[in-house]
Amino acid sequence: MKKKYIISGISGITICVIILCAFTINKNMDITETVTLEEQIPTAVSRTGGKVLVTYFSVPETDGVDASSGASRLVSDGKLQGNTEYVATVISEATGGDLFEIKTVHKYPGTHKELIDAAKKESDENARPALATHIKNLKEYDVVFVGFPNWWYDMPQPLYTFFDEYDLSGKTVVPFCTHGGSRFSDAVKTIREMEKGAIVLDGYAISRDRVGSSKDGILNWLKKIGMQD
Numbered sequence: 001m002k003k004k005y006i007i008s009g010i011s012g013i014t015i016c017v018i019i020l021c022a023f024t025i026n027k028n029m030d031i032t033e034t035v036t037l038e039e040q041i042p043t044a045v046s047r048t049g050g051k052v053l054v055t056y057f058s059v060p061e062t063d064g065v066d067a068s069s070g071a072s073r074l075v076s077d078g079k080l081q082g083n084t085e086y087v088a089t090v091i092s093e094a095t096g097g098d099l100f101e102i103k104t105v106h107k108y109p110g111t112h113k114e115l116i117d118a119a120k121k122e123s124d125e126n127a128r129p130a131l132a133t134h135i136k137n138l139k140e141y142d143v144v145f146v147g148f149p150n151w152w153y154d155m156p157q158p159l160y161t162f163f164d165e166y167d168l169s170g171k172t173v174v175p176f177c178t179h180g181g182s183r184f185s186d187a188v189k190t191i192r193e194m195e196k197g198a199i200v201l202d203g204y205a206i207s208r209d210r211v212g213s214s215k216d217g218i219l220n221w222l223k224k225i226g227m228q229d
């Protein structure tokens with residue numbers, strides 16, 4: 001009987017030691033992981049003497065009302081713009097960056113339902129729609145902003161074509177997006193995977209309901225990442 005108690009006592013202590021060790025190892029790994037990640041992703045742009053490029057993809061819808069009511073379009077100074085296009089314009093004006101629109105050879109439908117269906121089909125097929133616009137003199141730029149709407153919890157498929165086409169190694173890539181609630185989804189992670197030689201900042205996500213009043217927020221963010229005095 002006594003022997004049984006001693007054995008179960010030893011077993012109990014052994015289990016406690018194992019749990020304690022596992023907890024300590026796990027805790028240490030978490031700390032190491034956090035430190036490594038923080039070290040890897042800079043929070044500001046470090047300039048290397050090149051120019052700034054502000055690229056964007058945006059599809060203003062032709063039906064519905066403007067972004068203040070949740071549609072993918074905005075009327076600014078009497079001009080109809082897509083939500084992401086508007087944000088790109090603000091960034092370009094604030095940073096003096098060249099504006100570049102990522103356009104596809106095929107035209108997306110302007111009406112909401114048709115656009116939703118077309119984008120879903122491309123997403124399901126993991127399509128690479130051909131691009132109609134191409135960056136000249138990419139080597140002149142050291143900072144490349146890349147803006148897009150969240151489509152189906154991801155970046156639109158033309159952005160995959162874009163990142164396939166360009167090697168942005170050595171540059172700082174600054175993603176920004178507009179969305180209906182999903183923010184970036186996993187798009188920033190995907191960009192990091194597709195542009196392994198680039199520094200890809202965490203970027204800036206703006207809800208489509210707030211695009212019309214987003215200018216001050218954009219300027220503050222640009223200041224924070226060192227792109228505005």
Ligand SMILES: Cc1cc2nc3c(=O)[nH]c(=O)nc-3n(C[C@H](O)[C@H](O)[C@H](O)COP(=O)(O)O)c2cc1C
Nearest residue numbers: 058059072082083084149152153178179180181182
């Ligand atoms: C085809 C399509 C798919 C969308 N999918 C999502 C989504 O998965 N998550 C989300 O938050 N917003 C989604 N939205 C909303 C858009 O991200 C939002 O309206 C955006 O501001 C549109 O930007 P644009 O006017 O520059 O094209 C979707 C919009 C469209 C047209």
